[in-house]
Amino acid sequence: MSRWRREQPVLAGFREEWADALTRAGVPAGSVGIEIEPAAEPGPDVAWNWWLSFSLGEFAVDAIVAEGLGELAFEDESGRFEDVVAPGEVAGYLLERVSHRENL
Numbered sequence: 001m002s003r004w005r006r007e008q009p010v011l012a013g014f015r016e017e018w019a020d021a022l023t024r025a026g027v028p029a030g031s032v033g034i035e036i037e038p039a040a041e042p043g044p045d046v047a048w049n050w051w052l053s054f055s056l057g058e059f060a061v062d063a064i065v066a067e068g069l070g071e072l073a074f075e076d077e078s079g080r081f082e083d084v085v086a087p088g089e090v091a092g093y094l095l096e097r098v099s100h101r102e103n104l
Contacts, residue, residue, distance in 0.1 A: 004041040007069055011036050011050060014069075014087050021091035022056065027098075031057040059098045 015034045023029045033055040042048045050065035052072065063072040064081050072090060074083040074097075085093045 002041060002044075003067060004038070007050070007067075008036070010069055011052075011065070014090070018054075018091050018094075022094065025091065025095055027056050027095075031055075054094060056094060056098050059101055061094070061097060 015036060019029070019032050019034060022032050033053070035053040037051040037053075038048060049067070050069075052063045052065060054061050054063065061075055062081075063074045063085075065072050069087065072085050072087065073081040074085055074093065075081050076083045083093070
C-alpha cells in the first residue's frame with residue numbers, strides 16, 4: 001500500500017478530532033477549516049510531504065507533515081516552519097496562536 005493511501009485516512013481522522021476540539025473550545029464550527037494536500041495520490045516517482053492549511057475565522061496558518069505523521073511543522077510568525085507540534089497538541093497550539101494574535 002502506498003504512503004498516501006496509508007496516511008490519508010489517519011490525517012482525515014486527525015482533521016475531525018482537531019475540528020471537534022476547536023468547536024468544543026468555543027470556535028464556531030462554521031469558521032474552522034482544515035485542508036489536506038495532496039488531495040489525490042501523487043505519482044510513484046514524486047517526492048512529497050503533506051501540506052495542511054488551517055483557518056479559524058480570519059486566522060490562517062499552514063503546516064507541513066513528513067512521513068510518519070508524528071509531528072507537524074507549523075509556519076511561525078516569521079514565515080519559517082519551525083513550530084513543531086504533536087498531532088494531539090494541534091488544537092491547543094492553534095487556540096494559543098489565535099489568542100496571541102488577538103492580544104497584539
